Every structure is written in C-alpha cells, then in structure tokens.
Amino acid sequence: MTQLEFLQTVMPFKDKVFRLAKRLLVSKEEAEDATQEVLLKLWKNKKKMQEYRNVEAFSMTMTKNFCFDKLKSKHAQNLKLIHSNYKDNNVSLQKQLELEDSVGWVAKIIEDLPEKQKLVIQLRDIEQYTFEEIGKMLDMNETAVRVTLSRARKTIRQELTNTHNYGIK
C-alpha cells in the first residue's frame, strides 16, 4: 500500500477520529496527539489494513481504546489537576464556536456524561453512524447502544430543561 492509497483510505475519517478523541480527552492538543498516534499506528500496520473489512470502524475502536488508555494512565498518575486545566481551555475554545450560551452548555453536559454515553452520543448524533456500526466499534449489541443513547439524550434534555427553567448560568 503506497502513501497515496493510505491517505485516500484515511482522509475521509481522520476528522472523525479527532473529534472522538477530543470528546474523550477534552483537550484539543491531547486529541491532536492521539489522532496522530492512531494514524501512525495505522500507517505502521498498513500491510494488515487490507485484511480489515472496515478500516474506519477499526480505527474508531482503536481511537477509543487509545484514549481510554491515556485517561487511565492520567488517573494513575493522579494528574487530575492538569485535566481540569484542559477544561478551562476547552470552554474558551467552545465559546468561539458557540452560537448561543446554551450551545456551550450542551458541550459541558456531554462532558459530564459517563464515558459510554459520551461515546455513543458522539458516534450517533455527531458522526451519524448506524447502530450496527456503533455496536461493532464499541463491542456492544444494538439494543445496548439504543438504551445508552436514549439515556444520554434524556440526560442532556433534562439538564437543558433545568437550565432553561431556573436560569442557572
């Protein structure tokens, strides 16, 4: 597999890898590093790549695992403080993006969701994968994906309703 072929395979979903990494790692820089890491790993294993039926799904699973490893090592090193630094950074970045205040709130709410729900929301509502694909990526059955997704969506709605009603900002 030449470099060009590799790029052609990888280009369409590299943004998805990055967004997934960012969803889990929060910081943009961390996510960029993770994406780079994942792409390099793919490049190193390019010979095996032809054997995978779905490179994209495989890469997403790889990204997920890689980010979990990162998070784990972070927790193990007790680097919580650094993590909260990332949060601040993210909020200001998000502010540039957001169209209204409450849009930024959605990001915060998603950030506070359990990791499984974060993943499912990201893969479904942002990347628009089918339930079958998500199931394969996360090694879950479709019903479990639906249930997790439903929970995540309901939590987001609940939180948003709360902020709307009480005006907590």
Place this chain on the structure above:
Amino acid sequence: MVLNNIEQLIEKYNNGETSLKEEQQLKEYFKQETVALHLEMYKPMFVYFAASQKETFTKEVSLNSSKNHFFAWISMAAVAVLMLGLYLQSPLTAQGDLGTHEDPELAFLEVKKSLELISTHFNQGASSINYLNEVENTTSLIFKK
C-alpha cells in the same frame, strides 16, 4: 401538522428509536430560527451537534518517519567515511615528495645552491635601493646645519 410530526420524532429520538433519516429531519427542523416554545430546549442540542460536525483535524502528520531514519543513518555513515578518509589521507600527503636527499654530500650541495640563489637575489634587491643612500646623505647635510 408538521409540528405533530416533529413531536413524534422527538419522542422516538429520546427513546433511541429514530433512524438516521429521521434524525436528519429533526436537525433540519431545529436549524430554523424559531421553533415551538415547548421544544426550545432541544435547539441548542441540535445546533451543537451540527457545529461539532464541522470541527476538523488540521495538524500535519508526517508518515515518512521510517524514511527519515534511513536518511539519518546514511548521513551518519557518510560523515564517518569522510572522517576516516581524512584521517587516512593526512599522513600520506605529509610523506609526499619534499625534495629530501639521502646522501649528505648531495644535500649540502643542494642547500648551498639554494642559499646562493637566495643571496644573489637578495643582493640584487638590495643594490636597487642603493640610491636611497643619496637621500640620507642630503638630509643629514641639511639637518646638521
């Protein structure tokens, strides 16, 4: 009528039962400026999802890392060869022909010859500035007064 449809979709959406197509419909609906008041809390959600989709990975990833290693090693080898070459070369050039004579007699004659050569040339040069003595004589005459 349309609102009714959206409400149904939202219900399904919350239960995780919507298809991708239906979700697209919802996204389209919430893209509008104004939505029904009781559905307003969903708007930021869908706006956020739409905005998040646009985020892209911009960092450059160089895939040539293995090649770079190759070139690094090649250049290191080249430098090593160059240094070795210089090291081996330098004593050889120093041993090159310097006109050394084995026989002392011959060497003495050679030295004499070259010294004579120097001396004649030197005297030639010295004689050509003899007239400067004239200047010296004149100035001494003047300054003695």
